[in-house]
Amino acid sequence: MNIVVCMKETPSTTAEKSFTADMRLERRKEDAIPNPFDEYAIEEGLRQQEKNPGSTVTMLCMGPATATDTIRKALAMGGDRGVLVTDPALAGSDAISTARVLAAALTKIGYDLVIFGNAAADAYGGVVPSAVAEFLGKPLLSYASQLGIAGDKATIQRQAEIGYNVVEAPLPALVSVVKSINEPRYPSMKGIMASKKKPLDTFSLADLGLDAATVGGAAAREKALGAEKVSTQRKGEIYVGNDGAADRVVAFLVEQKVL
Amino acid sequence: MGQPAIWPTGSVVGAVIFGIVLVAAWVAFALRIRQLVRLLRIGRPENRFDNLGERIKYFTLMVLGQRGVLRDPLPGIAHFFTFWGFIIIQLDALNLWAQGFNFTLPIISSRAFAVILDISIFLAFLAIIEFTYRRLIIRPKQLESQHHGMSDAFIILGLIFLVLASLFFFEVFAYVATGGGDWTLFGALVGPAWSSIPAQTATVLASVFWWANVLVVLSFLIYIPNSKHLHLMATPFNVFFRNQRPKGALDLIPNLEEREDYGVHAVNQFTWKQLLDGYACTECGRCNSVCPALATDKPLWPKEIILGVKDELFATGHLHLVGENETPEQIASEPLVGGRIKEVSLWACTNCGACVEICPVSIEHVQKIDDMRRYLVMEESKFPAEVTPLFTNLERNQNPWEISNDTRADWAREVGVKTLAEDPDVEVLYWVGCMGSFDARNRKVATAFAKVMQAANVNFGILGPEESCTGDPARRIGNEYLWYMLASQNVEVLNGYGFNKGASTVEANGNGANGANGNHSSGSNGAHGVGVEPGRAYNVKTVVATCPHCFNTIKNEYPQLGGNYEVVHHTDFINRLIDSGQLKLPEGFDKRKLTYHDPCFIGRWNDIYDQPRRVLNVINSDGVTEMRRNRNRSFCCGGGGGRVWMEEKIGKRINNTRVQEALDTGADAMAAACPFCITMFEDGIKAVEAQDHFAVEDIAEILARALAAQPAGVAGASDTADSSEA
Numbered sequence: 009m010n011i012v013v014c015m016k017e018t019p020s021t022t023a024e025k026s027f028t029a030d031m032r033l034e035r036r037k038e039d040a041i042p043n044p045f046d047e048y049a050i051e052e053g054l055r056q057q058e059k060n061p062g063s064t065v066t067m068l069c070m071g072p073a074t075a076t077d078t079i080r081k082a083l084a085m086g087g088d089r090g091v092l093v094t095d096p097a098l099a100g101s102d103a104i105s106t107a108r109v110l111a112a113a114l115t116k117i118g119y120d121l122v123i124f125g126n127a128a129a130d131a132y133g134g135v136v137p138s139a140v141a142e143f144l145g146k147p148l149l150s151y152a153s154q155l156g157i158a159g160d161k162a163t164i165q166r167q168a169e170i171g172y173n174v175v176e177a178p179l180p181a182l183v184s185v186v187k188s189i190n191e192p193r194y195p196s197m198k199g200i201m202a203s204k205k206k207p208l209d210t211f212s213l214a215d216l217g218l219d220a221a222t223v224g225g226a227a228a229r230e231k232a233l234g235a236e237k238v239s240t241q242r243k244g245e246i247y248v249g250n251d252g253a254a255d256r257v258v259a260f261l262v263e264q265k266v267l
Numbered sequence: 268m269g270q271p272a273i274w275p276t277g278s279v280v281g282a283v284i285f286g287i288v289l290v291a292a293w294v295a296f297a298l299r300i301r302q303l304v305r306l307l308r309i310g311r312p313e314n315r316f317d318n319l320g321e322r323i324k325y326f327t328l329m330v331l332g333q334r335g336v337l338r339d340p341l342p343g344i345a346h347f348f349t350f351w352g353f354i355i356i357q358l359d360a361l362n363l364w365a366q367g368f369n370f371t372l373p374i375i376s377s378r379a380f381a382v383i384l385d386i387s388i389f390l391a392f393l394a395i396i397e398f399t400y401r402r403l404i405i406r407p408k409q410l411e412s413q414h415h416g417m418s419d420a421f422i423i424l425g426l427i428f429l430v431l432a433s434l435f436f437f438e439v440f441a442y443v444a445t446g447g448g449d450w451t452l453f454g455a456l457v458g459p460a461w462s463s464i465p466a467q468t469a470t471v472l473a474s475v476f477w478w479a480n481v482l483v484v485l486s487f488l489i490y491i492p493n494s495k496h497l498h499l500m501a502t503p504f505n506v507f508f509r510n511q512r513p514k515g516a517l518d519l520i521p522n523l524e525e526r527e528d529y530g531v532h533a534v535n536q537f538t539w540k541q542l543l544d545g546y547a548c549t550e551c552g553r554c555n556s557v558c559p560a561l562a563t564d565k566p567l568w569p570k571e572i573i574l575g576v577k578d579e580l581f582a583t584g585h586l587h588l589v590g591e592n593e594t595p596e597q598i599a600s601e602p603l604v605g606g607r608i609k610e611v612s613l614w615a616c617t618n619c620g621a622c623v624e625i626c627p628v629s630i631e632h633v634q635k636i637d638d639m640r641r642y643l644v645m646e647e648s649k650f651p652a653e654v655t656p657l658f659t660n661l662e663r664n665q666n667p668w669e670i671s672n673d674t675r676a677d678w679a680r681e682v683g684v685k686t687l688a689e690d691p692d693v694e695v696l697y698w699v700g701c702m703g704s705f706d707a708r709n710r711k712v713a714t715a716f717a718k719v720m721q722a723a724n725v726n727f728g729i730l731g732p733e734e735s736c737t738g739d740p741a742r743r744i745g746n747e748y749l750w751y752m753l754a755s756q757n758v759e760v761l762n763g764y765g766f767n768k769g770a771s772t773v774e775a776n777g778n779g780a781n782g783a784n785g786n787h788s789s790g791s792n793g794a795h796g797v798g799v800e801p802g803r804a805y806n807v808k809t810v811v812a813t814c815p816h817c818f819n820t821i822k823n824e825y826p827q828l829g830g831n832y833e834v835v836h837h838t839d840f841i842n843r844l845i846d847s848g849q850l851k852l853p854e855g856f857d858k859r860k861l862t863y864h865d866p867c868f869i870g871r872w873n874d875i876y877d878q879p880r881r882v883l884n885v886i887n888s889d890g891v892t893e894m895r896r897n898r899n900r901s902f903c904c905g906g907g908g909g910r911v912w913m914e915e916k917i918g919k920r921i922n923n924t925r926v927q928e929a930l931d932t933g934a935d936a937m938a939a940a941c942p943f944c945i946t947m948f949e950d951g952i953k954a955v956e957a958q959d960h961f962a963v964e965d966i967a968e969i970l971a972r973a974l975a976a977q978p979a980g981v982a983g984a985s986d987t988a989d990s991s992e993a
């Protein structure tokens with residue numbers, strides 16, 4: 009089985025964010041990490057490979073040329089090879105452009121099972137998996153909290169408010185996963201060392217046969233208008249002593265409709 | 268050489284038979300020793316021939332002087348008599364053997380030696396009574412073993428008894444047979460009473476007991492290297508080859524990025540010295556008796572770790588000797604970790620070092636445990652799940668939490684402390700550490716210590732965002748690579764500011780002062796090295812740390828990466844400020860009854876016991892009220908060895924146990940000197956519901972409160988003291 013994990017490079021969750029004049033996120037290399045949601049997709053890809061001997065796992069990423077380091081971090085966890093799609097013309101891509109590029113890359117490298125994290129920690133759009141499925145004309149099993157492959161069929165559990173839905177689709181299929189699906193592994197030293205030697209191909213738009221006018225800032229249909237810093241300063245209230253503190257806490261919880 | 272008064276073998280035939288027995292026993296002994304040495308040599312090489320002068324000194328003190336065992340007085344004295352008795356009896360044995368060939372040796376056959384010999388025999392006899400009583404009647408828990416019975420011990424006690432008894436009767440009968448010509452103390456004391464025995468009968472009896480003695484001693488010779496009493500031979504070597512490097516340092520894994528294996532999971536991955544530890548172990552169990560994990564019902568028996576390695580060596584060591592004919596699979600089929608040594612035991616260790624400290628034969632338990640953790644983490648990626656976010660955050664944020672390292676200096680703004688990037692012209696760098704920088708409770712300690720230094724007019728600064736976690740928790744948990752990346756980054760920053768003692772003319776060079784570069788991509792984290800101006804000379808000299816773990820790794824482990832710094836723990840630093848008169852404290856200001864907890868990483872691992880007590884004795888009206896376990900016997904808080912980042916699911920809680928011990932002193936407060944101890948005890952105090960009448964405070968906090976209560980200008984030695992902020 010040919011498993012492809014789509015992963016994004018995002019700034020570290022704790023990094024100070026700043027924007028360029030045209031509202032693009034300034035990316036600092038030292039802050040770059042694999043999108044935390046994608047770690048679950050990577051882990052799931054590796055687990056499916058373990059369960060289905062003979063499978064290969066490819067890490068596919070669209071990003072700046074320096075994202076090779078981020079792909080290698082994923083390859084340190086496991087997998088066989090990486091593919092980076094990078095091109096100056098891709099700067100400023102919106103979700104639809106990204107999906108168009110990923111779909112083209114997937115078509116080029118081939119796939120039976122494509123796994124996504126359900127969103128990226130930077131922009132939080134959450135539409136790329138479904139857009140890629142649309143471009144490819146293949147089924148998407150979204151928000152999977154469990155994934156099983158039997159024969160040429162993929163079955164997931166989708167967490168619902170009460171219980172879960174069981175959904176299945178024929179392969180090739182796309183799956184987006186939620187955090188409860190697994191516990192991502194920490195790379196071993198052998199994995200880290202091996203990751204440096206794994207093949208990593210870089211594709212440009214031309215390699216994928218895409219017209220620069222259909223992607224990147226040129227084709228973006230979404231536009232970020234502004235960004236504002238939210239104060240994370242929490243206003244805590246401290247109640248001390250035995251006299252009435254408990255009552256005030258209860259009153260607060262009732263007020264917040266917790267109780 | 269003279270002729271003995273009696274010839275115990277009696278004839279040439281007898282002498283020949285004895286000669287054959289003697290040679291056979293020695294050959295068997297030599298073959299066993301050869302095998303033991305070959306087994307040691309499957310271990311990795313390690314240089315333990317450095318510092319010969321120190322080694323000889325320590326050997327004299329511990330082996331000849333028996334100082335290690337004497338710390339436990341009664342069995343210690345008994346051991347002293349057995350040890351020296353044995354040496355003297357062995358010397359006498361040479362003479363006895365010579366008698367078998369009808370000659371005597373000089374000196375040993377003298378009357379003076381005979382007196383010394385018989386006194387030694389008597390004292391050794393008393394000693395084995397003590398040992399037997401101890402094993403049969405007192406039965407200390409520490410002598411119990413998971414898989415080694417007590418029979419070994421009784422065999423050896425029995426053999427010693429037979430040696431002593433046969434010597435006694437040989438001497439008495441030889442005295443009687445020669446009418447006092449073969450003079451011995453025992454003979455002179457007992458012989459006259461037995462003088463009715465005919466000389467001929469006495470000669471026969473003397474010969475019988477001579478043979479008994481010779482045969483028992485020779486059986487001993489064969490038995491010792493095949494039993495737990497191998498320690499009789501291995502201990503002197505183990506003591507001689509003991510660790511002479513800073514004891515708080517774990518060994519560096521060399522060529523981390525080029526090697527194939529990490530840590531230890533097979534017995535031949537230990538060094539020969541680590542294997543020798545197993546030979547030297549006397550199974551006395553002192554390590555078990557002081558282990559905080561075992562004391563709180565966790566499945567960690569330090570003794571079983573040492574014996575597990577030894578058993579593994581005897582069980583599978585020969586496979587490694589076969590060499591090329593042997594398939595690696597066959598060897599790997601017996602994994603040490605997960606087999607004889609359980610993972611859960613390895614994770615229970617707090618790296619407190621109580622076992623290493625108390626071991627009378629210089630066994631190094633902690634390095635072994637951490638070596639096996641290294642294997643689990645770096646090869647198998649197997650460790651308690653709660654450690655994963657720690658590792659990830661250390662990689663990404665250079666601190667244990669999901670907090671941006673850019674905010675590391677935030678606490679300092681409130682007290683007007685500058686970073687070196689803002690003002691590099693300082694004399695002292697305060698290494699705040701992650702706990703002091705980010706943790707709400709320990710920020711109070713950092714603030715208090717900053718105020719103490721301000722009161723003493725110390726010209727100091729901090730690194731702020733240029734400071735990363737020292738890597739200590741990563742290294743102790745077994746993630747050497749993460750430690751290496753963080754430590755290399757810190758070494759680079761410190762060298763940039765000219766701290767390295769290695770360079771005489773200190774000039775900042777901006778980056779990469781030594782070859783340490785984490786070239787794995789996650790090593791490219793955070794050093795936004797904005798502060799260091801290339802080409803500029805800085806005059807910063809001393810690094811002061813409030814965290815014993817930061818202190819230990821910078822002081823003792825960073826030299827492994829080429830970073831040699833003057834590092835002082837804040838309790839030591841404050842003590843120096845008081846001594847020099849730079850810091851004036853209101854003596855006896857603190858009127859509470861105060862106890863003090865020795866943090867393992869300044870205490871046992873760095874021998875800082877007196878300095879914190881001196882400071883407390885100045886500030887507190889009554890001085891320190893000691894807990895039952897104090898100084899080098901201090902009982903861990905439970906937070907070391909990365910344990911503070913793991914859950915404590917098995918047994919009682921170590922922190923609660925220690926808090927109870929502090930409460931038992933009747934103290935109102937416990938002074939501490941480590942952020943992990945403070946965190947563990949804050950939890951412990953709440954767990955035992957003592958928060959209404961008991962508190963834990965860093966020494967710096969106690970001082971800062973006293974200084975704040977003083978009128979302005981008194982604290983510092985000069986009136987430029989900025990005590991308005993204190």
